[in-house]
Amino acid sequence: MIRTSAPVEAPTTGTWEELVTTALLGTDRRTPPGGASGRTAPVTLLDAAAVQTLRRRAGLRPAPAAERPEPAPADPRPPLPAAAARRLAMLLADRPGAAGGGRRGTAPGLMELLPQWLAAANARGYAAPPEALPALLDAARSRTDLRPAVLTFGGPRALWLARFNPDWRFALRAAQGVALPGPRDTDRVRRLWEEGLFAERVALLAAIRARRPAEARALLATTWATERAEDRLMFLDSLRTGLGPDDEPFLEQALSDRSRNVRATAAELLSALPGSAFAARMAARAGACVALDHTRGTPTIVVEAPHECDADMERDGVVPKAPAGRGERSWWLGQLVEAAPLGTWHTRLGGRTAQEIVALPVADGWRDELHAAWCRAAVRQRDASWARALLGAPSAPEAAGPGALSLAERARLLGTLDAAERAEWVAGFIAAHGLSEAFQLLGVCAVPWAAPLGRAVVDALNIARDAGSYPWSFSGVMGLAERCLDPAEANRLEGLLAVPDETENASPGAGGYWAEAFQRLVTTLRLRSAMEEELGPPRAG
Template sequence: MSLWQDVITTALVGTERRTLTLTPATNPLGQLLSQLNPTDPEATLLSAAGAISLYHRAGQRAITDNQPLPQPCPPEDKPPCSPRAAHYLKLMLQKERAKLLPEWLTTAATAGYRVPDYCLPELLEVGRTSPQLRPEILPILGQRGRWLATHNPDWNYVGDEDIEQTWTRGSLDARKLLLHHLRREHPASARERLVAVWQQEPSDGRIALLETFQIGLNREDEAFLDTALDDRRQEVRRQAANLLAQLPESALCQRMQQRIQSAITFRRRRNRLLLDFILPDYNEQEITRDGIDSKQPPQLLGNKAWMILQIVAATPLSLWSELQEESPAEWIQAAKRSEWDRSLVEGWAVAAMGQQNPEWAEVLLPFYSTFKGYLIPQNQLISGLIDVLYPEQRDSFFLNLFQSRKVAFDSKHPAFTLLTHYHSPWSTELTGTVLEGVRRYLATTDNPYDWSLSTALKEFAYFMSPDIVPELSTRLTNIVPERSALASYWTEVMDEVLAILNLRYEMNGMQKFQV
């Protein structure tokens, strides 16, 4: 019987019925066990068990891996960001100020720096869970980040720097990111790659890869997208139709234009334009191919209104001035006088966003409350229309809202809801105007319990101009009057706004990212 088996047997039977017999001291283990006190059998048993167990574990050979060692990481070709910038990144990766992460990534990439090595695992994991951040993450991974991603299947969205390797052997996510990049730099090259593999690509791959055509969409893409209208997968057909609807000169848009021309009727009363629609019997196969759903209208929307909405959304906006010499604002008023106002206004809004038409977008934005989100979710539609405006046009639009209503700024102000959808950088002037409006509100209101305003202000800080930071001390002086019923609460809110702006100001200083 082995010594270890003897220990187990004695433990099972009990020291009163069996005595543990230790081996002579012929080896180091025996020498150690010989020093145990035989007059205390329980202690002897426990001590022997511990010593034998430790002895066996210490004598085991280490597990060896016969796999060859991986190739070492190539040398870095970009400098790391500064320790201070890395500290901010670490905070964001730990979910503190996480909303600033996209801005941090863009700033670092623009400055030509990479992420410090110790942040790579967490950042790669962010890319796994947040696909929308992957295009911003890739440029700052450096060689070590790409090398690290090859050793974890969860990070396979990071492709090889060799374009051919990524396209032929990369995961679907990696190939999609590659097309995303190529669509920005060489749209034709990206299209040719997808055309070459389109028939062999599984349906999920066709859907994912076709999404990249939203970037750099141009008239040369039409022929390929038109073939996708005949795809066996409904999602592919709908996606292709949505893309073609953003090309006013495409054959699909021209077919939509003809449908409007054949259906719309006009008359005038007291010099006011009145309109109506008489929809003909469309060929079911033809309209379905063009992405029109004629069978399943959304709740509270009739079949005819649903058809009009979809056709208008895919019709070139230039048609309306050709039909009648009316401005976009006059067309909207005409729609308001008809029974199809919801379909027309939302259809025009979808068309303005897709066709990137700033003239129509500016006129439609004040009617945001009528958007029901039948084709595009309401929040996305409002944000999309704001993004369509030129940067200076956005500022003018919002500043005009403030000038037209020279009142204190609170959640009931006409600019408030639209500002909550303005997710692009604000100008210094707009930032100052909003802060001044808040100061006026707090100085004059008898009811400071505007929780919507206080919550929104913390969100606004992520888009306000950080260039205002040097003069914030004067702008924020006495912004919260001492007589305010919630002085301490509003002071905390403004301190939070100031903290976010200060951090963004430091981030946007390129020297802060230097080594």
């Protein structure tokens, strides 16, 4: 027989530590103060703990009251109209994905409309309702894409509130609504720059740079040597605004920075200044690698890639170590061509235009590498003529376009064109190739989509439906259309709401899915129209 030892009685003093020990050991092994045992022991223990808790609280000495926080700053912007405030509460209450996978049905995804609603509210200059600020900050915490719009809409009160909740600390790191000193208040500018939070310093530098580029650069120079590498990188990026020849000496100095990322950013900014000494150095290096051979039947571009990456090249931002699977020489060549001014090639290749240069044959398999580098240069230098040449006609038979550019590269090239030309090109691409390859291209088009682009998307969806295609393959494009199609298109979609007759080769249940998807699209477009009406007309000017 196993014998258990009798419970040991706890000391009668009943201190808090003794009560905790008794609770951990159990009342069958240790008797609570007072000598109770058996079934009444747990109750006795809890009674003793209650008495001890009251004694501990009563014995506390009053502490000095904490300093009351400063009141939230006033927000001078006009309040939201009542209907728009109710709509915001509905959007914030939506929790996507709660129902799991499967069909979405006909109900619009409200949370997906929040970015568009915020953009419209900010364009009209409204202040966020104070009661909505916690939900807005929570939404921005989980979705980084919302943060700039939420912090602009929340204004100074959102920043004030964020200081009291560690979960909202991101707002203090990336503040958009920092109260900045006036342009003539040099003492406050200097104090904020030297003592402010990082987000306040970024906002200050960006604001001054937008109005007075030289003053912003001079302010940055005062603390440049003592800044952390990651901060130097962020501050240097602000020089993209108002970039000009006067920035060249500072950027040349940054080419010797101890941080590789800072050096690379400085090199990128210098390459966007065609008249800089850096651009001239890169043009000379790239020009030595690319020439025109007239001895063949057709003038042909020939390439002799660099044989080494010397110290001067490395100082100018050329990364010597190639990524895995990439040849060193082609890696160096791509960086040189990318950084050289595109005007170099008109002179180097016989005065030809960008379109004529892109059409030239390239010897020895260097065409893809050379065209990809020109693509990056066109994006970096915002050169629309080179972008058009590299994009080619949207109906080109090659899915990847001239020079085998990827769809991602084509999307970046489209970003150099104005909104109308961009939409027209993508509409032509969809008409020629359908939607399967167009998702990335649609993502760079201005919202709402221009009428030709919207019609091209709807027509392509209708063709896919009539062909019995798998509807799930187009869910991404359909979701994009819900957010980007002009709400005025809703009436034109009425004819697509009926369930179509399923053809012999159609996917089972596809007709019902398509009908649901078009119904959701129409419902969402009408909801977006109502949102705009609730917010009122855009602010003048």
